[in-house]
Amino acid sequence: MENNNYAIETNDLSIHYGRFTAVKSVNMKVERQKITAIIGPSGCGKSTLLRAFNRMNDFVPGCFVTGELLLDKQNLYGKTIDPVEVRRKIGMVFQKPNPFPKSIYENIAWGARINGFKGKMDDLVEQSLRAAALWDEVKDKLQESAYALSGGQQQRLCIARTIAIQPEIILMDEPASALDPISTLRIEELMQELKKNYTIIIVTHNMQQAARASDYTAMMMIDDKRAGSVIEFDDTKTIFMRPSDKRTEDYVTGRFG
Amino acid sequence: MKPPAEAQNFRHFDLKKKFRISESIIQALLFLAGILSIFTTLAIVYELGKEALLFFNIPDVTLGKFLGTTKWQPGIGQYGIWALVSATLVTSAIAMLISLPLGLASAIYLSEYASPKMRSILKPILEILAGIPTVVYGYFALLFITPILKSFLGDNIQVYNMLSAGLVMGIMILPLISSMSEDALSAVPRSLREGAYAMGATKLETSLQIVLPAALSGIGAAIIIGISRAVGETMIVAVAAGSGPNFSFNPLEAAETMTGHIARISGGDLSYNSIDYTSLFAIALMLFLVTLILNLISQWVVNKFREQYE
Numbered sequence: 001m002e003n004n005n006y007a008i009e010t011n012d013l014s015i016h017y018g019r020f021t022a023v024k025s026v027n028m029k030v031e032r033q034k035i036t037a038i039i040g041p042s043g044c045g046k047s048t049l050l051r052a053f054n055r056m057n058d059f060v061p062g063c064f065v066t067g068e069l070l071l072d073k074q075n076l077y078g079k080t081i082d083p084v085e086v087r088r089k090i091g092m093v094f095q096k097p098n099p100f101p102k103s104i105y106e107n108i109a110w111g112a113r114i115n116g117f118k119g120k121m122d123d124l125v126e127q128s129l130r131a132a133a134l135w136d137e138v139k140d141k142l143q144e145s146a147y148a149l150s151g152g153q154q155q156r157l158c159i160a161r162t163i164a165i166q167p168e169i170i171l172m173d174e175p176a177s178a179l180d181p182i183s184t185l186r187i188e189e190l191m192q193e194l195k196k197n198y199t200i201i202i203v204t205h206n207m208q209q210a211a212r213a214s215d216y217t218a219m220m221m222i223d224d225k226r227a228g229s230v231i232e233f234d235d236t237k238t239i240f241m242r243p244s245d246k247r248t249e250d251y252v253t254g255r256f257g
Numbered sequence: 258m259k260p261p262a263e264a265q266n267f268r269h270f271d272l273k274k275k276f277r278i279s280e281s282i283i284q285a286l287l288f289l290a291g292i293l294s295i296f297t298t299l300a301i302v303y304e305l306g307k308e309a310l311l312f313f314n315i316p317d318v319t320l321g322k323f324l325g326t327t328k329w330q331p332g333i334g335q336y337g338i339w340a341l342v343s344a345t346l347v348t349s350a351i352a353m354l355i356s357l358p359l360g361l362a363s364a365i366y367l368s369e370y371a372s373p374k375m376r377s378i379l380k381p382i383l384e385i386l387a388g389i390p391t392v393v394y395g396y397f398a399l400l401f402i403t404p405i406l407k408s409f410l411g412d413n414i415q416v417y418n419m420l421s422a423g424l425v426m427g428i429m430i431l432p433l434i435s436s437m438s439e440d441a442l443s444a445v446p447r448s449l450r451e452g453a454y455a456m457g458a459t460k461l462e463t464s465l466q467i468v469l470p471a472a473l474s475g476i477g478a479a480i481i482i483g484i485s486r487a488v489g490e491t492m493i494v495a496v497a498a499g500s501g502p503n504f505s506f507n508p509l510e511a512a513e514t515m516t517g518h519i520a521r522i523s524g525g526d527l528s529y530n531s532i533d534y535t536s537l538f539a540i541a542l543m544l545f546l547v548t549l550i551l552n553l554i555s556q557w558v559v560n561k562f563r564e565q566y567e
Contacts, residue, residue, distance in 0.1 A: 054455065061373070088457030098448040100473050101564035111456035112464065147566070158452070165456055 006033045006051065006254055007169055007199035008090075015052050018062045023049050024227040025067070028218060030169075035191055035200045037210035037236065038102035040220030041251070045228025046203040047095075049220070050171050053201065054090035055083040071168070087161070088115055091162035092171040096178050097154035099146035099161075104138050107146050107157055115165045132160035133190050155248045159190065162248075165247025170194065172202040174211065188213045207252055211240050219248045305501040305545065315532060323539070327504035329518075331536040337542050340502035344512035345547065348423040348494055349487035351508060355427025356483055360434030361476070367435070368442035369464045380436075387432040394451035395496030398425035403497065410509065417499035417511035426493050430483045437482065441475025442468055449566065477559030484551045488544065491516040515544045 006029045015023040021043040029038050038046045048057065055076065069076040076086050086175070099107050108125045117124060129135040134156040138149070146157055155175060163169055172191075176184040191200055193215055204210050208219055217239040219232040224239045232245045245248045287320050318336050326337030355415055361566060363383065367376050403421040406414050414420065445468045453463040469476075499511025513521070527534045 029367075056451065057453065059451075072465055075498065084457055092455035094448060094451065094455075098446075098452040100449065100452065100467055101566040114456070114462050114466075131321060145565075146270070163454065226289050246418050 005032050006030060007203075009068075009070040009072070010084045011070065011180070013049075013052065013065065013067040013069055015057065015063065015065050017060070021225070021227045023052070023220075024223070024229045027156075027231050028230060028233055029058060029089060030149060030199060030201060031216065032199050033195050033197070034215040035195050035202060036216040036218065037214035038201065038203045038218045038220060039205075039207065039210045039251075040228070041222070042147055042205070043226075043228075044220045044222045046132070046220055047173050048232075050173055050201060050203045050230070051092075053169070053171055054087050054092055056087075056092065058083055065247075066252060089167050090162065090171060091153070091165060091167035093158050093175045097151055097158055097175045099154050100156050100242050102146065103143045104146050104149070104157060105142040106227050108161045111161050111166045128160040128164040129157075131163050131194070133143055133186065134160055150183070155183070156190065157181060159187075159194075163194070167198070169199045169201065172200060174203055174205060186200045186208070209250075209252075211236060219243070219245070219251065221247055221251075264531075300544070305542045306537050308535055309542045312532070312535035312539045315535075330500040330530045332514075336536075337504070338540065339513075340504040341513060341515045341540060341548065342543065343504050343506055343519050344419060344494070344498060344502075344548070345488055345516070345544070347419045347506055347508055348426060348498060349551075350482065351420060351423025352426035352487040352490075353480075353484060353557070354429055355424055356430040356434050357425075357480065360431045360483070361480070362439055362443055363431070363435045364438035364476075365464050365469070366509065367439045369460065369468065373375070380439075383432045383435055386428070387436070389429070391429065391490065391492035394425050394429050394523040395422075395493040398422050398493055398497035414509040415499070415511045418509050419498050419512055419555055420496075420508035422494045422496075422498035423508065424450065424489050425497065426487055429493065430486050433486065434479045434483045437479035438476045440471040441479070443472045444475065446566065450553075470562065471566050473559055473563035474565070477555060477563065480551050480555050480559070484555060485548050488548050488551065489516060491520050495520045513538050515547075 002087070008030045009029045011024045013028075014021055024216055026049060028036075028164070030047045038049060051057050052065055052069065053076075065077050071086075071089065074081065100110060102110065105125055107191050108128050109121050115183050126135060126139075129138060131220060133155060137153060138157075141148070143226065146154060149157060155178075159170075159175075176187045179187065188209065191202070194200060195215075202210075202214065212237045217236045218230045219239060220228050221231045222228050225227065232248045233240060234244075238244075239248060243252060249255075278386070313323075315322070317334055322336045326335070327339045327343075328335040328337045329340035332551075363379075367379060371379065398421045399417075402425055403414075403416065403418065406418070406421055449467055449471060450463055453467045480493050494514045495517040498517060499513055500517065501511065502509060502511055502518065503512035505512055519540055522533055523537060
């Protein structure tokens with residue numbers, strides 16, 4: 001029997017914009033219920049790779065993917081795959097909090113409703129907000145606009161609405177980079193809670209965050225043709241303490257560029 | 258503690274207020290530009306009100322007759338404005354029933370579905386529609402649309418009718434609604450769409466349930482301008498809707514709108530003191546009120562349903 005501990009795997013996954021290759025030959029096995037961080041200098045294709053995981057790159061004109069991205073043995077870029085269904089299984093939290101201009105309640109209920117949720121909506125909203133550690137702060141103002149919340153609360157609301165559709169994997173694209181240190185800490189604590197039930201892949205600029213919060217780390221670097229690739233992928237301790245690649249060592253110790 | 262050495266020969270800055278002549282001139286010019294439009298509006302209302310007052314001062318004319326009866330023939334003592342208001346409402350309603358859904362649909366297509374290439378072809382074509390003179394639209398209604406309607410409806414529809422005029426008016430307003438709505442939809446941040454797609458929303462769900470409500474205040478402005486154009490449109494209804502007041506809500510009949518009536522009567526021989534002349538101002542005042550009320554209603558509806566982003 002194959003190892004079933006992997007939530008998602010890539011096989012020589014490359015991402016191209018027209019004739020330009022932005023990310024080259026990524027081979028990664030992302031373990032279930034763990035936090036995998038993707039680090040690397042600006043412009044190395046971290047976000048591009050992350051957005052390939054739930055086919056958000058489909059919306060970028062000229063962008064296409066070669067190689068395989070396997071979820072449950074199915075290639076997510078296969079011809080018979082519906083990208084809408086992919087995104088129901090692989091949720092995403094963005095760099096800048098982007099709640100819908102609706103009430104706090106509706107922000108969570110909307111996604112559940114379009115995904116055909118039939119149960120008691122009030123319960124789902126409460127569960128999701130609790131799971132995102134936001135319930136106590138908003139339980140008395142569920143009908144108020146999501147924009148009345150602070151940036152950190154908005155980001156947790158975005159996490160809550162993602163949880164509400166019960167994905168397998170949650171992608172986070174620098175989820176704390178627009179937040180203050182206290183809100184950042186809360187998001188990191190929340191990630192530790194969430195990994196009990198979800199697989200998390202996070203892109204981060206913040207080395208300490210990757211070291212603190214993640215179980216595995218993928219180090220990305222750009223080559224002379226400006227194509228990014230994963231140069232090292234290992235458990236986070238190894239990447240930060242005994243990296244095998246000199247470039248990783250330079251980067252994580254701050255000697256880079 | 259001693260202050261550091263460099264602080265002792267501290268340089269003096271001149272922070273006194275300076276008079277900047279260019280700033281003052283620009284401010285005055287901008288103020289004048291703003292005040293000009295307000296002044297024009299006030300002047301129009303004053304002129305309308307003054308002349309309309311002459312009409313209402315005629316002993317035979319009462320507000321009750323004006324608003325409470327349905328025959329308009331001031332020369333023989335019939336002052337029921339509804340004979341004209343009904344046609345304005347019917348033609349405007351038909352126009353909005355055409356232009357609102359089609360305009361919104363084409364705006365959603367252009368902003369959410371069309372490829373950049375498709376958009377660069379379709380948008381200019383749509384904008385050509387907006388450049389056609391209304392008199393051309395009027396004869397298009399009378400000579401093209403009406404015969405088509407007649408081929409379906411036969412003698413049930415009159416040669417001059419509100420339906421044909423309203424339909425063509427809708428086509429005239431469509432590019433306005435479409436173009437303004439498309440601007441409003443395109444202005445909705447991409448991050449909102451991405452948030453929706455990332456939750457497994459389809460394009461349709463995202464467009465209708467996330468982008469559209471967020472763009473509603475801009476779309477509301479389009480609707481308001483569309484209604485104002487419809488209520489105020491003169492040439493199309495003058496040519497195609499009929500020339501004779503007729504209190505009717507049947508779009509297959511001929512009827513004269515407030516604007517059409519003003520155009521026809523003022524085009525003939527009129528003496529300044531005649532009741533026909535002063536009555537025109539009462540109609541114009543009513544037109545002004547109808548537009549205002551419809552605008553207020555649409556503003557209210559839009560405010561009720563819109564979802565404000567940041």
